[in-house]
Amino acid sequence: MSTDTEQSAGKLYGVGLGPGDPSLMTLRAVAAIAAADVVAYHSARHGRSIARSIAAAHIRADHVEEQLVYPVTTESTDHPGGYRGAIDDFYEEAAARLAAHLDAGRTVAVLAEGDPLFYGSYQHMHKRLAHRYETEVVPGVTSVSAAAARLGEPLVEAEEVLTILPGTLPEEELAARLAATDSAVVMKLGRTFSKVRAALEGAGRLDEARYVERATMPGERTGRLADVDPDSVPYFSVAVLPSRIDAEPVVREAGEVVVVGTGPAGPLWLTPETRGALAAADDLVGYTTYLDRVPVRPGQSRHGSDNRVESERAEFALDLARRGRRVAVVSGGDPGVFAMATAVLEVASQEEYADVPVRVLPGVTAANAAAAKAGAPLGHDYATVSLSDRLKPWEVIAERLRAAAAADLVLALYNPGSRSRTWQVGKARELLLGLRAPDTPVVVARDVGGAQESVRVVRLADLDPAEVDMRTLLIVGSSQTVAVRRAGGEVAWTPRRYPEA
Template sequence: MTGRLYGVGVGPGDPELVTLKAARLIRDADVVAYHSGTEGRSIARTIVADLISPDATEELLIYPVTTGRTEHPLGYYGAIEDFYDESAERLGKHLDAGRTVVVLAEGDPLFYSSYSYLHDRLADRYPCDIVPGVTSVSAASAAVARPISRHEDTFTVLSGTMAVPELARRLADGGGAAIMKLGRTFAGVREALRQAGRLEDAWYVERASTGRERRLPVSEVDADAVPYFSMVLVPGPDLRADAAQRARTVLPEPVVVTNGRLLVVGLGPGPDRWVTPEVTAALAEVDHVVGYGPYLDRVPQRPGLQRHASGNTVEVDRASFALDLARRGMRVAVVSGGDAGVFGMASAVYEAVVANESFAEVTVEVLPGVTAAQAVAARAGAPLGGDYAVLSLSDRLKPWELVEQRLHAIGAGDLVLAIYNPASRSRRDQVARMKLIMLEHRAPETPVVVGKQVGRDGEELIITTLDDLDPETIDMSCLLIVGSSQTRLTAAGGVWTSRSHP
């Protein structure tokens, strides 16, 4: 019979924060294993040194490298993978011999812990139990004695190794946050907090719960003296208390300006290089950005910028919110993917203006962007070189019967067809129905371009024919271009449509 593996959390540093269950298992263990840096000193072992039996076998797992260079042919990650494989093999021999193996983990075994990599390699081969531990986040929160989240508030754990713009964007979304993995990353973390407007609320905690604990405002920290075992905490707002205070406060009527202005901007289909200089300049001037969450994520954060994210099917509500900000004198931009005027937010904004006469004084300015059809066409060659039509296959805002009517008209008119919103999780048959309609008007060998995630990670471009198009491979990340009778393939595989028609 094999032994049993335990991943045991020993807490953030204070021996009195070790749980009773963890203490019992450590005392009874046949083998106690723990990690250390290249110097061979284990913080986890130090925490529970008085609990380890003198009869227990101790396995010190020393990392071959923590930072810096390595001679391993596959670099740092290759060296680390080999280390975990070798460590798992060492512990596996004890387990095969029927011994009980306890692997110590600072904090919690499955929260940013070295144990988790051993767990991946051993838990499916041997009986395994996890003993949770007090995390460093909990210890740091106790150190600053400030609630980090309440009620419906969100709490996010972030890594200091993230790029500054991405970290700032996530911090700007509000809610409580903990930022780990500091040390050399601290200066960038502080800059991200500044850009997100949250520097004044942020606290720094070093070696929480130990005799060397330090805590002070992030703005007062010497960036050159920050150790790895430190954390930044940003308490979240007390949403209910804020709401109650607002309810008790009699606010003056908002000042409504007569020259309010709302920008509606297109961010292009993906990469930053496809955002126009005009849009970049506009976003640098506004105080509020409003949009669908994933699109809003693409707007760089900076000090003073307030972000207002919402879901994908509330376009008019989103537009009304932005218009209301603008009529109160705020500098506001609504963001949209691709071009805001092509199945984007521009139409929703005008719809909201018509529906509410109080928005009539707001000037709406639409700034163009690169469309998905342009991006896919450019990747393929020039399939939009002749007359073409643009159609959305979604029937969320129009009946499918109308979509079919328009497909027949486009087919009869021999227009190239660019298709947006071809399919979703709930719309799985519409591409197949489009294909059948177009085959009534087009030859089976008509070229079809399928662009998936164009300009983004996972980009894929497929050149096929109308007859060979597989509807099951199409989802919302795709844009389709169905050629006309004048669409051709080049010898190199490009797709183009003649500007003239015989």
């Protein structure tokens, strides 16, 4: 990294030492230490430095040693800025000590366990000095790689995703991220171990979790995380969720069915919970269009079908679960809104499936997605109605539209039209114009979240049924709904306060 300092200034090295075994230091790390005049390393107040112990064989008698002693680690402090203030002051003072050597033309090697820029103390020196002095960072083997190697299990394969988390995150955040990923490593255990264990259990992944303590160092320990005594866990330990590919099949006495809502479009609309349920399933069952939104995973079976066989699809999923399979029934939007949850629960209520667990996981509904794209048209009371007369007669639909319009509710209209149903939108517009003003805002939202997304706000009188198809959702405003043209287009919202309130 080039700088505009005087030519006589020394060079800064951030030296990665690897996970603990001195034989895992790189040749470049050894060379950087050899070239240094000053060797710096961090330690707690007890004075022992793991970094120095790793590099001990390469530290010479003529090296100037700078021990950077943390004023606090986990204990409290009387510093006026609290823990963060004490640490920030320490980093500033430590950087100043190193800068004095660099200004004197000395080469400084800052030792770092693992990799210098991976949860390491060196990075705080780097941020304060690298823009001022010539700097080289020497990468090192991380504890993540060391843990996987010591377990002897693949960490990630093919298209799997690896997530690395600090155990200091809140338990709910840990659980959400652990549920949503394929493989994971949780760092910084020690005092956080019980919380991390609870998060793994909450994410349904405790049985998969492995534990690695002091990888490649004396006192190394590995095993199932569920078997570890929380009181025995040091800071230098990690939790690992290895690759699921080729994992030993889980033998279950009974399976389960999870009905999963994928939202209105692709992966961006999945919740962490639904993403995790899809990844953990043995079998995916659903309408082929919705199944295509879910990534293909090795070892998972996919069972696609036509959109008109909901009961048969539900029965098939429940039969799989009865044989010990973990089944995800894939539904678009939210599975409880004109979708698969009802069909599954209806069949599951039969006596023969009474012992099969069924869970329903919510998803982003088409109405909520369309409303967000348009502004906030569902900001007050609203009604949701399907215009499809395949499962109920048009007379019932018309009566519900009249009742909702008479109550001055905003209307979210699902399934407004298709190739075989072309007249319902026109009939609905005609009916509503008898009860709503012609300039009532109507959101016409098509393919929200998809490549063909189009969201417009039109007047009720100008709504063209020919522009509406099965991929369209309509939101018809109430008497209070407002549409305003702003930079970037027209937005609509319904005030939360009604005039008489």
